[in-house]
Amino acid sequence: MKSIHVSRLFRNRSSSLVVVLLILVMVFSIINPIYLSLYNLVDIIEQATINGLLAIGITFAIITGGIDLSIGSTMAVVIVSTGLMLVNGVNLWLCLLAGIAMGFAMGAINGFMVTKMMLQPFIATLGTMSIFRGVAYIMTGGWPVLKIPKAFRTLVDGDILANIPSSVFLLFAFALICHVILRHTRQGTYFLAAGGNEEATRLSGVNTDRSRLYAYGLCGVGAALAGLVMLARLGTGEPTAGLGYETNAIAAAAIGGTSMAGGRGSMVGTVLGALTLSALKVGLVVLGVDSFWQYIAMGAIIVVAAYFEVIQAKLERRMSRLGRKG
Amino acid sequence: MASPAIAFENVTKTFPGVKALEDVSFTVNQGEVHALLGENGAGKSTLLNILHGVYAQYQGSVAIGGRKVAFQSPSQAIGAGVAKVHQEINLVPELTVAQNIAMGYEPRRHGLINFEKLNGDAREILAKLGCHFAPTVQVKTLSTGEMQMIGIAKALYHNASIISFDEPTTALTNNETEHLFRIISELKQKGFTIIYVSHKLDEIFRIADRATVLRDGRYIGTYQLADINKEQLIRSMVGRDVSSYAVRLAPPCVREEELLRVEALCASAFSDISFSLRRGEILGFAGLVGSGRTDVMRAIFGADPVHSGKIYLHGKPVHIKRPEQALQQGIGLLPENRKTQGFVRLMSNADNMGLASLKQFTRWLMVNHAKKRANCLHYMDEIGLTPRDPDYLVSDLSGGNQQKVVLAKWLSTGADILIFDEPTKGIDVGAKAEIYRLMEALVAQGKGIIMVSSELPEVIGMSDRVVVMHEGRIAAVLSKQELSEERILNYAMGE
Numbered sequence: 001m002k003s004i005h006v007s008r009l010f011r012n013r014s015s016s017l018v019v020v021l022l023i024l025v026m027v028f029s030i031i032n033p034i035y036l037s038l039y040n041l042v043d044i045i046e047q048a049t050i051n052g053l054l055a056i057g058i059t060f061a062i063i064t065g066g067i068d069l070s071i072g073s074t075m076a077v078v079i080v081s082t083g084l085m086l087v088n089g090v091n092l093w094l095c096l097l098a099g100i101a102m103g104f105a106m107g108a109i110n111g112f113m114v115t116k117m118m119l120q121p122f123i124a125t126l127g128t129m130s131i132f133r134g135v136a137y138i139m140t141g142g143w144p145v146l147k148i149p150k151a152f153r154t155l156v157d158g159d160i161l162a163n164i165p166s167s168v169f170l171l172f173a174f175a176l177i178c179h180v181i182l183r184h185t186r187q188g189t190y191f192l193a194a195g196g197n198e199e200a201t202r203l204s205g206v207n208t209d210r211s212r213l214y215a216y217g218l219c220g221v222g223a224a225l226a227g228l229v230m231l232a233r234l235g236t237g238e239p240t241a242g243l244g245y246e247t248n249a250i251a252a253a254a255i256g257g258t259s260m261a262g263g264r265g266s267m268v269g270t271v272l273g274a275l276t277l278s279a280l281k282v283g284l285v286v287l288g289v290d291s292f293w294q295y296i297a298m299g300a301i302i303v304v305a306a307y308f309e310v311i312q313a314k315l316e317r318r319m320s321r322l323g324r325k326g
Numbered sequence: 327m328a329s330p331a332i333a334f335e336n337v338t339k340t341f342p343g344v345k346a347l348e349d350v351s352f353t354v355n356q357g358e359v360h361a362l363l364g365e366n367g368a369g370k371s372t373l374l375n376i377l378h379g380v381y382a383q384y385q386g387s388v389a390i391g392g393r394k395v396a397f398q399s400p401s402q403a404i405g406a407g408v409a410k411v412h413q414e415i416n417l418v419p420e421l422t423v424a425q426n427i428a429m430g431y432e433p434r435r436h437g438l439i440n441f442e443k444l445n446g447d448a449r450e451i452l453a454k455l456g457c458h459f460a461p462t463v464q465v466k467t468l469s470t471g472e473m474q475m476i477g478i479a480k481a482l483y484h485n486a487s488i489i490s491f492d493e494p495t496t497a498l499t500n501n502e503t504e505h506l507f508r509i510i511s512e513l514k515q516k517g518f519t520i521i522y523v524s525h526k527l528d529e530i531f532r533i534a535d536r537a538t539v540l541r542d543g544r545y546i547g548t549y550q551l552a553d554i555n556k557e558q559l560i561r562s563m564v565g566r567d568v569s570s571y572a573v574r575l576a577p578p579c580v581r582e583e584e585l586l587r588v589e590a591l592c593a594s595a596f597s598d599i600s601f602s603l604r605r606g607e608i609l610g611f612a613g614l615v616g617s618g619r620t621d622v623m624r625a626i627f628g629a630d631p632v633h634s635g636k637i638y639l640h641g642k643p644v645h646i647k648r649p650e651q652a653l654q655q656g657i658g659l660l661p662e663n664r665k666t667q668g669f670v671r672l673m674s675n676a677d678n679m680g681l682a683s684l685k686q687f688t689r690w691l692m693v694n695h696a697k698k699r700a701n702c703l704h705y706m707d708e709i710g711l712t713p714r715d716p717d718y719l720v721s722d723l724s725g726g727n728q729q730k731v732v733l734a735k736w737l738s739t740g741a742d743i744l745i746f747d748e749p750t751k752g753i754d755v756g757a758k759a760e761i762y763r764l765m766e767a768l769v770a771q772g773k774g775i776i777m778v779s780s781e782l783p784e785v786i787g788m789s790d791r792v793v794v795m796h797e798g799r800i801a802a803v804l805s806k807q808e809l810s811e812e813r814i815l816n817y818a819m820g821e
Contacts, residue, residue: 199666203649204649
């Protein structure tokens, strides 16, 4: 019995990630005290918003045992279409709502292909990654959407509290809502169950197809929110936006303890994963490390996190074996 | 007289908690077709696995051609001329016939595969077997019967002198079966020793010279098939002591009310299935593995599609196309394979038990975790789960306790009709007894239970009535008074 509690402690990725994050901040601060300034800390979080929103969304897809490679392109479609609506004078709130709805719809298209057409998630979303990107280009003829209204920019990314932009609050609000969905609603349980054992879940009378469709929809919502933040931050809507962003989102989820095989993961972990990536990136910039080396550092932390998972699984197995003997 | 082709001497094989083989001794003569008979779980597969080096750890000895052998792996057995034609055809469909035949032992030249020799060798063997396909075609283009031939070709490629067949005709058409039999008798004439495992007695009487019967892991006897008839053979296969725990302790409680009626249900794996289940009844489903029992249950539960037929619940027709509709109608299914179909490995007792009934614990979209836990605690007491911990991972439980969790999942839904597919497969005797007592308690409460089982003592001991299936059809419906192992086995084998 006792050993089970020990193994549960090991299972909690989030608490160990907090320690890693603190160590990271400490090390960087010792090397260069500027790192610890309030301005810099806010910057770390701000740098994590877009990736964080994407990562929260993709965590849903990964938890159900899938993946969504199209989130970067989904972002771009939301950016250009919302941008076009905004410059054409459509109501601000309506634009926001339309952007989110579009994200959900694009996610649901992925979900439809994965469930009803029974395509492998990797292939289905590889396809839509290209299709959505094309849609974004066609919408603007390849040109950026310029002169995004000030009102929108202040609403979504303007400072509200001591230099902290509203997008940071958006990140934490979305994280909280998604945490509640995952841990406290029926669908959340179904996401985890379907990812853990789809057949057993289906044979428990759960409509797993519908659940997975919702998961991809929520993934699309995350991408849409990321797109809206980017649109507000840059003030222009580039159809090339979000190119390759899916990799960082997957990395954040993986570092946060989401199992790529499905069935395990948490929103707290994902947000911490995004923050860790951001803290590392900002730290390397503050230290003036060559940007080429930054790639190596980012890659290394993903590999280390994945290896940590392997060690953790081994420990758990040993723990439960001890527990059964004792 | 020369030494026998194979001599088993006092072979005993134990698995944790089970004696799969106990003190088995017999010999197989060179150049004979020797049938190996017994019910499911009698130990036939275990014995074959020892012969073919799959199990290296056992007591007793095996001698091939008079020399003791101790194969540590299947490849050692193949090296000694002992080959197996697999029951489930395991070939690589994308590769050619020749590549499959020589898999792992391809002739090489300068480190690369010598395709000329490979295809030539394969062509020669295929000609010997009278096969009309080229060695260079992809295996996926062949029929099941043709694929079976590749298994035999493989054995010849390895110069095997002993070839075993495990239920080779299960998936074959009549013509293909005839062809197989012709080849087996040709092999026999050429001096090959054949071990033939099958449930089909007709086949055995046609092609085998002698038959050895195993029962509950013990050797019963070896018979000249010319001197024995089918009835005698069946009697030697059954007649096991009905285990003392697979019996009903409480009086029967079958009521008039009909819970479920199935009429002329047809799907690809079965046809014309009609039966009914009454309140308080345990309805057994017997038959050989692959007779379509599981397919019928999955179809009723909406997990697999049906072609035609009607299902009535409480006298009203229903259309169940998906498992969630079965759940709404009050049907629960304990699936055949706990690990892959019964529970979610990464989830706790409480989560798994609540998975089918989560709606009950939800208000305003929010799951009430305290209620879900309380439900789990309630059923843990009812079913006697150990350890009594809602947060314990189901994957860390013993097989019997895992089965109880799956059962509790359905009890939580208040389902009236419970389908148990092989409920005691792979669980220990104590847990078996507990499951039987739970089943009794459930029917006493007025639920109806369908129990699919391949263990005849269990079927006979627990059921009020038994449906026997044979090759996708109902062969007989037997009342409690008519139940005997011989009778069930007769119907199950299509006699």
